[in-house]
Amino acid sequence: MRYGDISYFQSGVAVPLFSLYSRQSIGIGEFLDLIPFSRWAQFCNFNIIQLLPVNDTGTESSPYSARSAFALNPVFVNVQSIEGSSEFENEIRQAKKDFDKLGKIDYYRISIWKRSILRKIFDNRYADLKKDKMLERWIDDNPWSRPYCVYCTLKARNGESSWRDWPDFRDPSARDIEKLWKKFEKDNLFQAWMQFEAEKQFGAAVAEVSRMGLRLKGDIPILINEDSADVWAERKYFSLDDRAGAPPDMFSYSGQNWGFPTYRWDVIEKDDFVWWRSRLAQASKFYHAYRIDHVLGFFRIWSIPQREVTGILGYFNPCVPLTWEKLGSAGFIRETLEYLRRPNYGIDQLREFLDGDTDRLVPVCFTQLEGSPDRLLLKPEYSSEKAILGMDEPQEVKDKLLKVYWNRVFVPSGDENTFYPYWYWYDAPVLKTLPQNEQERLREIMKENENAQNGLWEANATKLLSVLAQETDMLVCAEDLGAVPPCVPTVLNKLNILSLRIERWARNWNAPYSPYYDMDEYPRMSVCATSCHDTSTLRGLWKESDFDRDLYWSHAQLPGKAPEEITPSVARQILMHVYSANSLFCILPLQDYFALSASLSKCAPETERVNIPGTVGWANWCYRMPCSVEELMDYSSLSSDIRMLVDARKRRPMWKI
Numbered sequence: 067m068r069y070g071d072i073s074y075f076q077s078g079v080a081v082p083l084f085s086l087y088s089r090q091s092i093g094i095g096e097f098l099d100l101i102p103f104s105r106w107a108q109f110c111n112f113n114i115i116q117l118l119p120v121n122d123t124g125t126e127s128s129p130y131s132a133r134s135a136f137a138l139n140p141v142f143v144n145v146q147s148i149e150g151s152s153e154f155e156n157e158i159r160q161a162k163k164d165f166d167k168l169g170k171i172d173y174y175r176i177s178i179w180k181r182s183i184l185r186k187i188f189d190n191r192y193a194d195l196k197k198d199k200m201l202e203r204w205i206d207d208n209p210w211s212r213p214y215c216v217y218c219t220l221k222a223r224n225g226e227s228s229w230r231d232w233p234d235f236r237d238p239s240a241r242d243i244e245k246l247w248k249k250f251e252k253d254n255l256f257q258a259w260m261q262f263e264a265e266k267q268f269g270a271a272v273a274e275v276s277r278m279g280l281r282l283k284g285d286i287p288i289l290i291n292e293d294s295a296d297v298w299a300e301r302k303y304f305s306l307d308d309r310a311g312a313p314p315d316m317f318s319y320s321g322q323n324w325g326f327p328t329y330r331w332d333v334i335e336k337d338d339f340v341w342w343r344s345r346l347a348q349a350s351k352f353y354h355a356y357r358i359d360h361v362l363g364f365f366r367i368w369s370i371p372q373r374e375v376t377g378i379l380g381y382f383n384p385c386v387p388l389t390w391e392k393l394g395s396a397g398f399i400r401e402t403l404e405y406l407r408r409p410n411y412g413i414d415q416l417r418e419f420l421d422g423d424t425d426r427l428v429p430v431c432f433t434q435l436e437g438s439p440d441r442l443l444l445k446p447e448y449s450s451e452k453a454i455l456g457m458d459e460p461q462e463v464k465d466k467l468l469k470v471y472w473n474r475v476f477v478p479s480g481d482e483n484t485f486y487p488y489w490y491w492y493d494a495p496v497l498k499t500l501p502q503n504e505q506e507r508l509r510e511i512m513k514e515n516e517n518a519q520n521g522l523w524e525a526n527a528t529k530l531l532s533v534l535a536q537e538t539d540m541l542v543c544a545e546d547l548g549a550v551p552p553c554v555p556t557v558l559n560k561l562n563i564l565s566l567r568i569e570r571w572a573r574n575w576n577a578p579y580s581p582y583y584d585m586d587e588y589p590r591m592s593v594c595a596t597s598c599h600d601t602s603t604l605r606g607l608w609k610e611s612d613f614d615r616d617l618y619w620s621h622a623q624l625p626g627k628a629p630e631e632i633t634p635s636v637a638r639q640i641l642m643h644v645y646s647a648n649s650l651f652c653i654l655p656l657q658d659y660f661a662l663s664a665s666l667s668k669c670a671p672e673t674e675r676v677n678i679p680g681t682v683g684w685a686n687w688c689y690r691m692p693c694s695v696e697e698l699m700d701y702s703s704l705s706s707d708i709r710m711l712v713d714a715r716k717r718r719p720m721w722k723i
Contacts, residue, residue, distance in 0.1 A: 075716060083097070094141060122137040124177070137214050204262045289324065314490070315549060361563075385486070388511065427463070542564070559589075673689070
């Protein structure tokens with residue numbers, strides 16, 4: 067769908083769909099809750115509502131762990147609106163009562179119950195549904211639906227285990243899928259019917275949102291879960307030999323391993339990007355704009371060998387690797403390069419890593435280097451993070467062995483003539499064992515190689531992102547956080563893709579004291595926000611021990627010393643400053659608007675946070691609004707404060723580009 071007029075500064079609210087609740091929803095936000103929420107958003111004069119992904123994730127609460135790039139999550143279906151639900155009125159009423167008592171989202175229980183009650187409704191109506199021409203037409207119009215439905219049916223029949231653990235049909239042909247579609251006709255039709263109803267409700271909500279003059283912004287994750295219908299049925303597009311993640315940064319020493327397969331872009335391109343084009347076409351049914359999650363992955367993805375657990379031993383793909391020819395011509399011999407890729411040690415060197423555990427661990431984990439009896443290296447069976455972390459040893463011992471394993475200049479590679487630099491190569495103990503002249507020569511080569519990447523990444527992203535930017539008329543926004551290569555702004559500007567500015571991270575990290583950028587320095591083609599689903603809220607940030615409140619307060623051009631607490635009046639001053647950003651869009655999380663209300667910000671700040679990256683547990687992805695969407699209209703002071711911000715922003719001249 068087309069976004070429409072953007073001739074003035076736009077404002078909006080970001081909220082996970084699951085965080086909404088209404089008088090009708092059961093335990094979790096639902097598609098139809100967007101209608102009363104949009105009435106409040108319209109009353110606040112917002113332009114846009116931003117959502118997290120709403121794809122089917124099964125019983126997994128993270129919206130980024132989708133089992134389909136196309137299917138919607140049935141957990142967001144409003145059961146009472148479905149024909150035949152009245153037969154189960156008492157059960158539905160009791161479920162709503164039970165789940166509402168919790169005060170938070172018990173995603174697992176809700177998703178299990180929701181599919182169970184939908185199955186009861188479906189079974190009662192099966193005689194009619196198997197002859198339903200509209201449902202039949204919907205299946206025919208959505209080619210992704212048959213493989214998805216068969217995958218879901220087989221997954222259910224295999225105890226919800228991953229397709230990797232199924233006894234058969236782990237790598238299906240198109241003929242297999244067609245046979246299975248017919249063999250399990252009723253179960254497959256149930257899956258299709260849930261999607262049919264989900265699309266119907268989401269489509270109805272989007273129509274109302276549009277009618278109110280609002281726009282909806284979706285979120286399209288770059289990656290897809292390995293245990294998904296897409297990877298199962300479209301195996302040729304995915305590499306299962308490695309996993310995608312993020313390199314180390316100031317927030318994570320060992321980087322991130324997301325566990326998702328990477329793409330085989332050469333195969334996808336050979337098929338004219340049909341899978342991605344179809345994915346965008348599906349999204350355009352519902353969204354006027356969308357956010358490309360981890361857009362840096364279209365420039366280069368951080369690729370991690372399957373045997374590793376963290377992200378520290380990954381490398382960028384694509385990249386210009388160092389070669390034997392290059393290193394050999396610089397005077398390095400094979401033995402030296404192999405030593406830098408897989409170091410060997412004398413016993414005294416190992417004692418520096420392993421301390422008092424050396425004598426016990428050496429015979430278990432190390433073997434003699436062939437031809438050098440006094441040199442030791444890790445045995446093959448302990449040459450992976452999975453093996454080391456799987457040992458029956460205290461964590462402190464595993465950490466010591468990891469430091470031995472991580473001590474290298476080049477990460478392991480399947481090609482003996484190709485060398486990928488280890489992220490911390492410049493600080494590796496093994497580097498310092500080389501003669502000084504070899505260290506200096508290697509540093510020069512590494513710097514030259516680093517500078518050679520930018521052109522490759524620019525060309526790669528231009529090719530891939532052009533498909534996304536030109537395929538639909540949706541407005542395209544990018545999540546470009548992290549270690550950003552110099553070519554990223556160039557490509558995004560060229561393709562009219564908006565970048566992202568999270569205020570707490572929009573700083574000049576190369577300058578003394580890392581000063582914040584002024585709000586008028588933000589690019590016009592950007593989206594500005596106070597926080598996001600992966601960070602603390604504004605109130606939460608204020609409580610973090612390493613947050614310099616006074617520096618922030620000065621950046622916000624506010625007088626005096628920063629206050630100890632964020633009261634509604636303090637929040638109002640901060641949001642007025644944020645709303646002065648030169649960014650075309652200012653889209654803040656709902657929780658940060660709630661800071662304007664004493665009543666809606668009574669809870670502890672940590673309970674407002676949506677997700678803590680790298681952690682697993684009940685506290686993630688379970689934030690629920692402190693009031694119903696209908697009750698939002700009663701908070702007139704909050705709405706008035708927001709309208710003041712939005713209206714002042716709309717009136718600002720847009721002469722500066």
